[in-house]
Amino acid sequence: MAKALEYNATVTERIDLTDALTVFRITPDKAPEQKPWFVPGQYCVLGMNNEAVPALGSVRRSMSIASAPEDDGPVEFYIRWVAKPESENPLTHLLWKLKTGDRMYMRAVAAGVFTVKDTIGNDDPRLRIMVAAGTGSAPFVSMVRSELRRNPNADLSRWVLLHGASYPADLGYRDELARMVEVNKLKYWGTVSRPKEAPEWRGDAGRVESFFEGARLDDLEKRLGLAPGGFHPKSCVIFICGLTGTITGTITPLFDRGFVPDFKRIREALGVPADIKDSVFYEQYDTEPVINIKDPSVVEPLKERMQAGLARLATYE
Ligand SMILES: Cc1cc2nc3c(=O)[nH]c(=O)nc-3n(C[C@H](O)[C@H](O)[C@H](O)COP(=O)(O)OP(=O)(O)OC[C@H]3O[C@@H](n4cnc5c(N)ncnc54)[C@H](O)[C@@H]3O)c2cc1C
DSSP: OOOOOOOOEEEEEEEEEETTEEEEEEEESSOOSSSSOSOTTOEEEEEEEOSSSGGGOEEEEEEEOOSOTTOOSOEEEEEEOOSSOSSSSOHHHHHTTOOTTOEEEEEEEEEOOOSHHHHTOTTOOSEEEEEEEGGGGHHHHHHHHHHHHHOTTOOOTTEEEEEEESSGGGOTTHHHHHHHHHHHOOEEEEEESOGGGOTTOOSEESOGGGGGSHHHHHHHHHHTTOOTTOOSTTTEEEEEEEOHHHHHHHHHHHHTTTOOBSOHHHHHHTTOOTTSOOOEEEEESSOSOSSOTTOHHHHHHHHHHHHHHHHHHTTOO
16 A cells, blocks of 8 residues: 655646546645756656545556646646546546645656657757647647747747547637637647537547548648648657557558657667657557557568658658
């Protein structure tokens, strides 16, 4: 049983977008000494003691930070209530009982390298294609917010956010992002996978990864102002955040265009030469393998696609 946590933070606000999606604003008792104390894209650890069933002890989980490092005040998290938890003491079920003013644990130390600085570097001129399903948009919201905190008139035309959810109401931060589209030239498209249940929805339909399949990729190229076939690692870099299905579904069609995931064992399994740079970076919220590299029937066809994609990569201008 995990040791009891000493609470050191307060829920300043909770905004319930739906029954299962909530923005939590949390204030640590002691503001981190260093400012800024994190880089957009990083996460920190939240925790709770199970007071209703003390025998279950405490639970801690990583959560991406959705606020910008330049923000004063509470730290923001965008969290989904997990319907089918794996553990017997799921954190999200304890968080959902909290109300404003309640106490909890927050380790105000940021971790992770899913940041622009640690992946491509801040000066990389390519389009930044950010792919998220559900609460996977949190690190990307932090990234674009941070740009605007530093310059409210920042040009976000290099930033492309593709956000997938089941229903329109699940597309958190939609209004804020829409303003960035209008004012800062952010490129943002929400897509819903159950459009029949939302007849008023006029946006894209399907899972977010379907943007990269066949004719949909041709359409995305047009929207981004790229020439046919122009969506490749010399013009774009991909960031994905969320559960395995989104990551696997996005990287697989992109092998055909020569995109290489930043994951050593997948690179090796697909025979990517060491001198070819990574062009897909991901933050995974669960622990399923993205590609079962131990299964030759999975790896062999993907290896062929990757090798053909790499041959094409050499021809891109
Ligand atoms: C670096 C990192 C950052 C994360 N950031 C966030 C975040 O910003 N917001 C967030 O909601 N979650 C985030 N997660 C997931 C989070 O850490 C927990 O796994 C999740 O909240 C479930 O915890 P639990 O204790 O309630 O359930 P557990 O008993 O731990 O159940 C875990 C199960 O939940 C599934 N799961 C995990 N996350 C989700 C999700 N978002 N939607 C649906 N199913 C999920 C997993 O596949 C697994 O089956 C992050 C995970 C990592 C590794």
